[in-house]
Amino acid sequence: MTKFNLIFLLLFANILNATSLIIDDKTKVYDLLTSSQVYMDKTRSLTIKDISSKNIEFKDNDKSLLGYGYSPNFDIWIKFTLKNNSDKTIHKILEYANSMTTDIIFYDLDNNISIKEGHLNTMPNRSSINPTFKLTLQPYQTKTYYIKASSYITTLIVKLNLYNNDDFYTKEIKHQVILALFFGAMLILAIYNLFIFFFSKDISYLFYVFYIFGITIHHTLYVGVANLYIFDSMTMRYIIQFASLFIAFPIFFLALFSKSFLQINKYPILNKILNILLVLFILSLLLFIATDTFNTYRNILPMLLLFYLITVSIYLSYKRNRQAYFVVSGWLILAIGGITMYFSSIGVINIYQSFPYIVEVSLLLEAILFSIALSDKINSLQKDKIKANQKLIEHKKTENKRLEIQVDEKTKDLNISLDEKTLLLKELNHRVKNNMQTIVSLIRLQADDIEDESIQNLFITIQNRINAMSHLHELLHKQENVSNINAYEYFMVLIEGLEDSYENEINIHYKIDVTLEIEQAVSCGLILNELITNSFKYAFENNNGNISISLNKTNGVFNLVVTDDGVGYDDTNSSNSFGLVLVKTLVESQLKGTISTNTTNGVEVKIIWRDDE
Numbered sequence: 001m002t003k004f005n006l007i008f009l010l011l012f013a014n015i016l017n018a019t020s021l022i023i024d025d026k027t028k029v030y031d032l033l034t035s036s037q038v039y040m041d042k043t044r045s046l047t048i049k050d051i052s053s054k055n056i057e058f059k060d061n062d063k064s065l066l067g068y069g070y071s072p073n074f075d076i077w078i079k080f081t082l083k084n085n086s087d088k089t090i091h092k093i094l095e096y097a098n099s100m101t102t103d104i105i106f107y108d109l110d111n112n113i114s115i116k117e118g119h120l121n122t123m124p125n126r127s128s129i130n131p132t133f134k135l136t137l138q139p140y141q142t143k144t145y146y147i148k149a150s151s152y153i154t155t156l157i158v159k160l161n162l163y164n165n166d167d168f169y170t171k172e173i174k175h176q177v178i179l180a181l182f183f184g185a186m187l188i189l190a191i192y193n194l195f196i197f198f199f200s201k202d203i204s205y206l207f208y209v210f211y212i213f214g215i216t217i218h219h220t221l222y223v224g225v226a227n228l229y230i231f232d233s234m235t236m237r238y239i240i241q242f243a244s245l246f247i248a249f250p251i252f253f254l255a256l257f258s259k260s261f262l263q264i265n266k267y268p269i270l271n272k273i274l275n276i277l278l279v280l281f282i283l284s285l286l287l288f289i290a291t292d293t294f295n296t297y298r299n300i301l302p303m304l305l306l307f308y309l310i311t312v313s314i315y316l317s318y319k320r321n322r323q324a325y326f327v328v329s330g331w332l333i334l335a336i337g338g339i340t341m342y343f344s345s346i347g348v349i350n351i352y353q354s355f356p357y358i359v360e361v362s363l364l365l366e367a368i369l370f371s372i373a374l375s376d377k378i379n380s381l382q383k384d385k386i387k388a389n390q391k392l393i394e395h396k397k398t399e400n401k402r403l404e405i406q407v408d409e410k411t412k413d414l415n416i417s418l419d420e421k422t423l424l425l426k427e428l429n430h431r432v433k434n435n436m437q438t439i440v441s442l443i444r445l446q447a448d449d450i451e452d453e454s455i456q457n458l459f460i461t462i463q464n465r466i467n468a469m470s471h472l473h474e475l476l477h478k479q480e481n482v483s484n485i486n487a488y489e490y491f492m493v494l495i496e497g498l499e500d501s502y503e504n505e506i507n508i509h510y511k512i513d514v515t516l517e518i519e520q521a522v523s524c525g526l527i528l529n530e531l532i533t534n535s536f537k538y539a540f541e542n543n544n545g546n547i548s549i550s551l552n553k554t555n556g557v558f559n560l561v562v563t564d565d566g567v568g569y570d571d572t573n574s575s576n577s578f579g580l581v582l583v584k585t586l587v588e589s590q591l592k593g594t595i596s597t598n599t600t601n602g603v604e605v606k607i608i609w610r611d612d613e
Helices: 002-018 048-053 165-200 203-223 225-230 233-241 243-261 268-290 293-297 300-318 322-345 358-448 453-478 487-501 518-539 578-590
Strands: 020-023 029-031 037-041 066-070 075-084 090-096 103-108 113-117 132-137 142-150 155-158 160-163 484-486 505-512 515-517 544-554 557-564 594-598 603-610
Touching: 048 142, 075 132, 075 155, 075 160, 090 142, 090 165, 132 142, 142 155, 160 165, 165 203, 165 358, 203 225, 203 243, 203 358, 225 233, 233 243, 243 268, 243 300, 243 322, 243 358, 268 300, 300 322, 322 358, 484 487, 484 518, 487 505, 487 515, 487 518, 487 544, 515 518, 518 544, 518 557, 518 578, 518 603, 578 594, 578 603
Parallel strands: 020 075, 505 544
Antiparallel strands: 029 160, 037 075, 066 155, 075 142, 090 132, 090 160, 103 113, 103 142, 484 515, 544 557, 557 603, 594 603
């Protein structure tokens, strides 16, 4: 009987040791979950008092990760016992290695401690991505701890690691650095593609930038960066209510990117179905957010839209759409990351044990691949452009040879025609000049028979006006260029003719350095004829004096100034003079300019007009 009792006591001691984990201060990390017991509270009503006082049947666990999927309708209780067999006080950090679990409560009944943590209860002094709890065991002490975990909307994944302090913070710094590199790389890709959009104006790049931003924002929420560094717990509670919007945002812009990048609008039926799905996608979000069906059916349309995009990409790759090859490869990478993440969340596999950053790697590879695809699209367009340019150059060479022959023939014909027209125009100017001289001669003969001095002066004025135009045609007949006239040469000839009509000893001063178009020259000749005639007739009492003529052009504006140092005249008495009326009419109607007169000290007439009028 004594031997039997001894065997029973040994078995009982082994059972006790099996449910407790002996720890020391040298082991860097313990997989605590495999040494824990688990209880599933489907009533969600049990408290820590119930768990510790009632005969609750916890089950032993041999898995290092427990996954229960998204928002299960039960609570998970974890019970574990730690034993310190050394004579030293041991300090440990317990890490709940899932930042997405919304509510976590840690219980230390020996010290009457309960700590709330989780995605929506981030402690103010927390510096780690995942929730952590500090444990202290005195020499030879054995303690039992409890953890209650529940989650709604987000995933419920349980993984417990027990670290030495230094080892945990070393691991945590490495983890946060890797996440920072991931987010930095995604941000660089987004900015890079945004600049390409500004330069290329290709809307595909803009949709892709929004997709990257959406994925990045969603992942900050998924890995716990957002609730640690960006939002407080109150804000996170509000954001969680609209978590599906953060999932829908990148999916929506991914669909727009695929539509533009793959040019789905070239396939009317596929494009129509995609447009319908996009409209239903937006309407469903608005409807589901406002109703209770949102939580139940929130993932149906996003998954349907993603499935359709994958199907279209595969179909277009079968149709030898070059861009579709990149998109299908990107979908494959994204699918691998998504599937492994899903199976991990429901506890089928534990990919995080061997490859903890598979999601980040898949997202980054997919983003890089799509960026390469966009660059390849530019290269393809550039190659097509080069080929088109080469064909265009060859066509231009052939066309240029043909045109050169035609141009040579046309040029010969035009030169012959131009020579003929130039000759005819010169002949025309010569005949106009001769006809005007004939008219002047007739007027002189008629004037010789008139004794009235005022009428003779009138005939002289008429002769000078005709001569003003006659001199112009004479100059045009002599020069090669028949569209412009040298103003200085024209004014000299004109005034010499006036000097012959009036026997005055007047000094004429010229300051002229422009050429005039024919229409402007005609008007200026008549204006100058009137002004100089008035000066010869009325300005100088002793038949001597000075007349200055200045014409220049500055910034497209002509300035004609005619002055004399004679006696001047009264503006009020001479305003109705036909000559002055003619001058004013020519300035305003023909030159579209302005005229101003100063008669206080001799006469100064300023005429201004623009060359482009």
